Amino acid sequence: MDVHLENITAYHPAREQDEVFALKNVSFQVKTGEHVAIIGPSGSGKTTLLQIVAAAMKPQSGVLSLGGINPWSISGGALRQLRQHLFYAPQIPPLPPRQRVVTSLSASRLGEMGLSKSILNLIYPQYSQDALNTLSLFDLNEKLWSRVDRLSGGERQRVGLAKILMSRADLWLVDEPLSALDPKRSRQAIQVLIAEAKKRGVTLIVTLHQVDVATKEFARVIGLQAGELAFDLPSADITKNILQDLYAQNEHEITQLETQLFHAE
Numbered sequence: 277m278d279v280h281l282e283n284i285t286a287y288h289p290a291r292e293q294d295e296v297f298a299l300k301n302v303s304f305q306v307k308t309g310e311h312v313a314i315i316g317p318s319g320s321g322k323t324t325l326l327q328i329v330a331a332a333m334k335p336q337s338g339v340l341s342l343g344g345i346n347p348w349s350i351s352g353g354a355l356r357q358l359r360q361h362l363f364y365a366p367q368i369p370p371l372p373p374r375q376r377v378v379t380s381l382s383a384s385r386l387g388e389m390g391l392s393k394s395i396l397n398l399i400y401p402q403y404s405q406d407a408l409n410t411l412s413l414f415d416l417n418e419k420l421w422s423r424v425d426r427l428s429g430g431e432r433q434r435v436g437l438a439k440i441l442m443s444r445a446d447l448w449l450v451d452e453p454l455s456a457l458d459p460k461r462s463r464q465a466i467q468v469l470i471a472e473a474k475k476r477g478v479t480l481i482v483t484l485h486q487v488d489v490a491t492k493e494f495a496r497v498i499g500l501q502a503g504e505l506a507f508d509l510p511s512a513d514i515t516k517n518i519l520q521d522l523y524a525q526n527e528h529e530i531t532q533l534e535t536q537l538f539h540a541e
C-alpha cells in the first residue's frame with residue numbers, strides 16, 4: 277500500500293499551551309513495498325506522524341492518502357475496512373497481562389476470524405503453528421505458551437514485533453520497536469522485520485532512536501525536527517553534520533548520537 281502525505285499539520289487536543297502544533301506542513305510519499313525509517317529528537321513528532329498515517333488521528337489540515345484513499349473522506353465502515361490493511365505497532369505493545377503469548381499473536385488475525393472464531397481463540401488459540409514459526413524468528417519459540425506478564429521487557433518487545441509479522445496487513449507502522457533491546461538484538465530484530473516486509477511486499481515505516489540502525493538498515497531516512505520535515509534522503513547521503521544539526525537542540529541525544537556513530541565506525 278502506498279502512502280501519500282500532503283501538507284499535513286496536526287496538533288493534540290490536550291497539547292501544552294505553548295505548543296502550537298505537533299506536525300507542520302509535512303509532505304512525503306512512500307511507495308508500495310518501500311521501507312523508510314523516521315528519526316528525530318524526542319518530541320519532534322515521530323509518534324504523531326505514525327498515528328496520522330495509521331488514520332488513528334485526524335490532521336487539522338492537509339491530505340493523507342492510503343492506497344489512493346483519503347481515510348477521512350470515507351464512511352466509518354469503509355475506514356474500518358481500510359484499517360484492516362495496516363498494522364500500527366505502538367511503542368509499548370498492548371499485551372493483556374494474563375494472556376499467553378500464543379493468544380496474543382493469533383489476535384493479530386482477529387479481523388479475519390469472525391466473532392465465533394475470535395471467542396474460540398481465547399480458549400483454543402488459533403494459528404499456533406504460524407505463531408511458533410514467527411516466534412522462532414526472534415529466538416522466542418520456547419515462550420509460545422508463556423504468560424505475557426512473565427516475560428522480560430525485551431522479550432515483550434519482541435513479542436510485539438512478532439505480532440506485526442502475524443498480521444496480514446500490507447502497511448506496517450512501527451513506533452520505536454527497539455527501546456528495550458540490546459544493540460545485537462536490535463540489529464537482528466530490525467533485519468527480521470525488513471526481510472519479512474520485503475518477502476511480502478509490505479510497505480514499512482519505522483520510527484527509531486537508534487540513528488546507526490536507521491542509516492545502516494534502511495535505504496531511506498526521514499528526519500523530523502520540531503514537527504517539520506528536516507530532510508528526506510537516501511541513507512547513503514546522510515552525513516554526520518546532517519545528523520548533528522537534527523539533534524542540535526538536544527544535548528542528551530547528541531551525546532547518544534556521538535556514541536552510536538563512534539561505535540558504528
Ligand SMILES: Nc1ncnc2c1ncn2[C@@H]1O[C@H](COP(=O)(O)OP(=O)(O)OP(=O)(O)O)[C@@H](O)[C@H]1O
Nearest residue numbers: 288290291292298317318319320321322323324325
Ligand atoms: N497525547 C498528547 N497530548 C498532548 N500533546 C501531545 C500528546 N502526544 C504528544 N504530544 C506533543 O506532541 C509533540 C510531538 O510528540 P511525539 O510523541 O509525536 O514526539 P516523538 O518524536 O514521538 O517523541 P519521543 O521520541 O519522545 O517518543 C510533542 O510536543 C508532545 O509534547
